[in-house]
Amino acid sequence: MGLTKEQLLARLQELQIVFSQYEHPVVLTVEAQDKKQRFYIVSALAETKVDLKVLSQRLGLGKGGLRMAPEEALAEILQVPLGCVTPFALVNDSARNVSLLLDQGFKSQECCFFHPLSNDMSIALNARDLDKFLNSIGKTPAYVDLEANPTVGKDQPPDLANLVPSDAAVLAVPVEKQGSSQGSEKIHISVNNQQNAVTGYICRMHHNDTFRPKLSSRNLLFVHCCDGQSMVLMCIVDLSLASKAVKPSNASSTKEKSSGAASSSISYADTDKFVEEILEKTKSIVLSEIKEENAEKYREQLATLVSNNISKLGVELKNIATIFKNTAYTEGFKAGIHHQPKRT
């Protein structure tokens, strides 16, 4: 279980971070993920326009590499309830591989509002103190000009590449390619406060737009933003959705949950994935060696060179094969102990 709000507040006090508490309507932070199941929290001021497509390039993930993370990831990795993504969720060990991108605009604000792991309250602290907290949990705060759109190309490496987590988070429910219902352009958020439940809808927007929340219902994904004065809702949308027509609401918003007890072991003994990974690694070696310069340099030896490099891959492939075998064997064992002999 993740930390409770009370535990977090206690920890901040321990670190002697001064903060004020305000009870008020929900505000959330965006959680995004890339194709390799790496997760990012992007926290921004109200006025800041965040473009996931640009961020994706700046992180070195290519043009469409970043999209909103699904509900299960929220629950599992950040361990916060729906509607409550916050940089503070990084205190949980399950979130240790999540990368945090903070709007550099926070630094110029006297203070910003965040959720302390629950969305019926917000606390205001200034960026220095947020840093203090993040440092205490071993995270380095990364302030980014979220609106910047630098060219990323051969000679200009992606400027945020160092913010990509070094490894993927592992989910109990492996997140497969999202079906179209997943990519619902209507981002539903729930806004709750103690007085009444206000629900609003956020319409999908084109990446150049900012949009205004209107109504929402039980939500799929997150939201967020904060500024010095008030809690404002803002949302960022996956660009790939830009061209799709707006879809109708709730039916599509219930995610297809993978069949109940899908455990991570299943993905590790997945023959398709296993073979694909081997092929991908081999291909990348071949492709990286077969270049015009090398063809000149090595000529007839190029084949040998490539072949040698592929052999070096052997160690890594043996490791993943061992994981595969062990997982398969374990599943057999599990099946065996649960076996009920047929009644005659």
Place this chain on the structure above:
Amino acid sequence: MEQKTQEEDQIVTPWEVAAEKGGKIDYDKLIDKFGCQRLDQSLIDRVARLTGRPPHVFLRRGVFFAHRDFSDVLDAYERGEKFYLYTGRGPSSEALHLGHLVPFMFTKYLQDAFKVPLVIQLTDDEKCMWKNLTVEESQRLARENAKDIIACGFDVSRTFIFSDFDYVGGSFYKNMVRIAKCVTYNKAAPSFPSSFPHLFSGKDSLRCLIPCAIDQDPYFRMTRDVAPRLGYHKPALIESSFFPALQGETGKMSASDPNSAIYVTDSAKDIKNKVNRYAFSGGQDSIENHRKYGANLEVDIPVKYLGFFLDDDAELEHIRTEYGAGRMLTGEVKKRLIEVLTELVERHRRARAAVTDESYACMMGSRHAPL
């Protein structure tokens, strides 16, 4: 006659390791003092021949450098008599560092190369007593450590992992008592195949090979003394030198100083930071001096670590030559080390992610291990 005082001698016991004042551990002296034997090149070549694959990097680099009766084990193996491996861990802290991984990495190689079964003991009961942990906490630590151990890539179909709390009883306990009647020491039981009737039933003459760090030699010497009295083969040992701490070769790594070691949970950034900041360098204090005199390879930690983890002999030799001559700088060596360690830790983490409670249950399950 010259008397050497106690303090001047190096101290190597299972509880404490310290070099002679200002120096480093003298392994030749150790071998003499303990009475075990050097693992020489002919033995290494023999291993390569018998297993049909190149010897493990730890053998090539002299990390595992001493043994007792390893040649007997190889003789028996050549005659078609298999053996089993035994290694263990006292689960006292959650984090495993690279020094802990070394014996497990070598054991995995032995298992793969010789295709033999392995038993892994988690001495949670001992830790519970000596470190004043609750029973439940020791068991929990044992389970967590087990997952890291399993992530080293042991063959689940040939590995039996057990925690003392869960397993001790039956034949194992009977052996413990038999041994206790001879000597007060409980780590001996797993060295005897009759302790594992569900794995080795009827194979009382099966030999046991124990990879361990050389400071464990005194423990196992006791076991070896007891064995003939109980009618068993003496367990064979294959022993490693110590994995040096990041800050230098003055002793072993310590779990109480996080900067003395690289942990399997360290991020790429942590590794980079720790190596750059804390790895003891044998380079000279200025670039001019360095180019003139070269690096002191005897004390340089990055080069030593590369000796453990960089598989490519040619590349290591190149680095040692260039760095020793002063043509390569400490920064470059550290950079290469960071790459190697990051890849290692990354691979481990990935494997670790695949280990579930079921994998642990599977390896703990009482079932026959095919020999």
